[in-house]
Amino acid sequence: MNLFAEIRGLVIATLENMVAQEALPVDLRFDAIAVEPPRDPAHGDMATNAAMVLAKPAGMKPREIAEALATQLAADDRITSAEVAGPGFLNLRLAPGVWQGVARAVLEEGVDFGRLTLGAGQKVNVEYVSANPTGPLHVGHTRGAVFGDALASLLDFAGFDVTREYYINDGGAQVDVLARSVYLRYLEAHGQEVAFPDGTYPGDYLIAVGEALKDKVGDAYVGQDESVWLEEIRNYATEAMMDLIRADLKALGVEMDVFYSEKSLYGTGRIEAALEDLKAKGLIYEGVLEPPKGKMPEDWEPREQTLFRSTAHGDDVDRPVMKSDGGWTYFAPDIAYHYDKVQRGFDALIDVFGADHGGYVKRMKAAVSALSEGRVPLDVKLTQLVKLYKNGEPFKMSKRAGTFVTLRDVVDQVGPDVTRFVMLTRKNDASLDFDFDKVLEQSRENPVFYVQYAHARVCSVMRKAADAGIATDDATLKQADLSLLDHEAEIGLLRKLAEWPRLVETAARSNEPHRVAFYLNELAGDFHGLWNRGNEVTGLRFLQDGDPAISQAKIALARATAIVIAAGLGILGVTPAQEMR
Incomplete structure (x- = not known):
């Protein structure tokens, strides 16, 4: 049930009837009607722009x-009033x-x-995390x-x-640095004194890898x-790091459908096949x-390169795909991967990148547009930085990682649901x-607690009702006389529940799951508000002594x-609380 879709x-249907009555001309399009x-809630329950769109x-x-x-519209039993406002907006009360x-x-x-049929089964690839396999995931990866x-x-x-997908960046120079770092830990496992040069990975997480390598090869x-x-x-080392990353993701409740290796492209x-496709479309050329723009680098010199004509698909400049030594640029395998x-x-692609990838968005969109001839849209979502605090101070270090706070550090301190x-x-x-305290x-200021507390309160009501001998199974409850829910606070909570399907549609169309968290906080607020009013108005309490009908x-x-909260938390990957401890 989507009440907003129903009223739309x-x-x-009313407008079509007006066309049939010749009150409106034929051939009008109703697509843009919302x-x-x-x-302002004081203006009504719903509003439509129909007259503004059709005028x-x-x-x-x-x-x-x-x-x-x-x-x-006023003739329909569902509508109690329809009032024209301003230049032609129509406010409805239900x-x-x-x-x-x-x-x-x-x-x-x-x-x-x-739950919607909006997607109609279209295949969407969501690529996220995709961290270099050189160490444990850090807090920035956690957000992504x-x-x-x-x-x-x-x-x-x-x-x-x-399809949930992780792109393993195991084809670049960073995995060679990882190998050298593991080799140093391997020598250390043999009792040698080692020093980690700048650019290597000194984190303690490689100690066990070095020791395991010693056990394997002596x-x-x-x-x-x-x-x-x-x-x-x-x-x-790459496989050892991916085992570590998979374990970290599991601790966070993340399971991927596909792990795709960059190395498999080389x-x-x-x-070559991807670039040949672009070349056949006239988009690969030799040029300078x-x-x-701005300050000229000292080592810059004009030279002929193999370029992708990305400006033909919305980029600011064309992009090199081959280095002067004949090797691929980092962009070439990314083109091949997409x-x-x-x-x-896939009918649509979504890439979730870190904040430092902002300059990469246009070229990647251009590549996908060219490769798919505009058929497959690519939406790139950038996740900004996370600032950690503890005891009122910035929290920066992790001995295990060497230089950063890991995903596991965060999950171990507050749990996956809170994270x-x-x-x-x-x-x-x-x-x-992100303040650990x-x-x-x-x-009330902690949205995690606030939403979980609402669900836990409902569970408490259900337990007390069962103790009082009141049937609380869904089959019985849906037969209850719901016309007894007539207080403005109860109607207000019902209005908020009715917004859920529309919220899901809006969030899905914009690829913005944070909207779900915001909605749950608002829903919890309306529920707690009704609960608190019951402390003053006994008729608003969920359990009414001696009146099982109104209690039900x-x-x-x-x-x-509770059902809607559980559904929303399910989307967020959070387990609803049965009770608060």
Whole structure:
């Protein structure tokens, strides 16, 4: 049930009736007509822009259309009033029975209430985390992992066929540095004194890898030239790091469908095939780039390069795909990787990148546009930095990692549920403050606690009702007399529940899972507000002594609230609390 979609359907059906009555001209398009909450709740329950949208194509004044539409809508039992406002907006008020029916719909559909067919089974690839396999995931990766995973769940809930994917950056020079760092730990495991040069990875997490390598090969690599051991240790270390990364993701509740290796693109003809596709479209050429804007680098010199004509697809400048020594630029395998995604038949691609990848967005969009001939859209989401605080001070170091706070540091301190919810309390492109003390506070200011407490309160009501001999199963509750829910605070909570399907649609269309966290906080606020009013007005309490009928109606409202909270938390990857400790 999507009440906003239902009322929009009523508006459009009424307009079609007006066309049939010759009150409106034929051939009008209704695509842009919206029904949504008014900016000021005092103006009504819903508002439509129908008259404003249709005025110009109909050759009529907006108020003329709005007044005629209002008259016909008012005849429907679901509408108690339809009032024209301003130049032609139409504000609607709905009958209480419409709102009361929302609770029954939630109980009937369960956590599938709000689930959409918006995606119509379209295949969407969501690539996220994709960290270099050189160490444990840090707190910046944590935000990207949570955002990407919640986005994938949101799109699944909205009816898309989602593939969660991790791109392993194991084809560049950084994995050689990893191999050399592991070799130093390997020598250390043999009792040698070692020093870590600048640019290597000194974190303690490689100690166990070095010791495991010693157990595997003994002293076979001790004193040997790099040419003997580099490739073997590189492969061994990369797999060890990916095992560590998979374990970190599991601790956060993230499971990938696909781990795709960058290394698999080299020496297999895949990069060549992708560039050949672009060349056949006239988009690969030999040329000389303009000098960079601003201060000129001392080592810059004009030289002919193999370039991708990315400006033909919206980029600012064309991009090199081959170095002067004949090797690939870092952009070439990324083109090939996205070419592979297009070839796998995805209808849409989403890449979740860190804040430092802002300059990479246009070239990647241009590549996908060219490879798919504009058929496959690419949405790139950047996750901004996370600032950590503890005891009022910045929290910066992790001995295990050497230079940064790891994902596991965060999860071990506050748990995966708190970590995930807090990471979604800001839009992805806004910076986030993560205070270890505040996220564990049991207060109104802590959204994690506030939402979980609402769910736990409902569970408490259900337990007390069962102790009182009141049936609380969903089958019984949906048969309750919901017309008894007539107080403004109860109707207000029902209105908020009715917004859930529309919220899911809005969040899915914009690829913004943080909207779910915001909504849950608002829903919890309305529920707590009703609960607190019950402390003053006994008739608002969820359990009414000696009146099981009204108790069941009120319990039905509470249970519907818990169902929607559980559905929203499910999208965020958070387990609903049964009780607060």
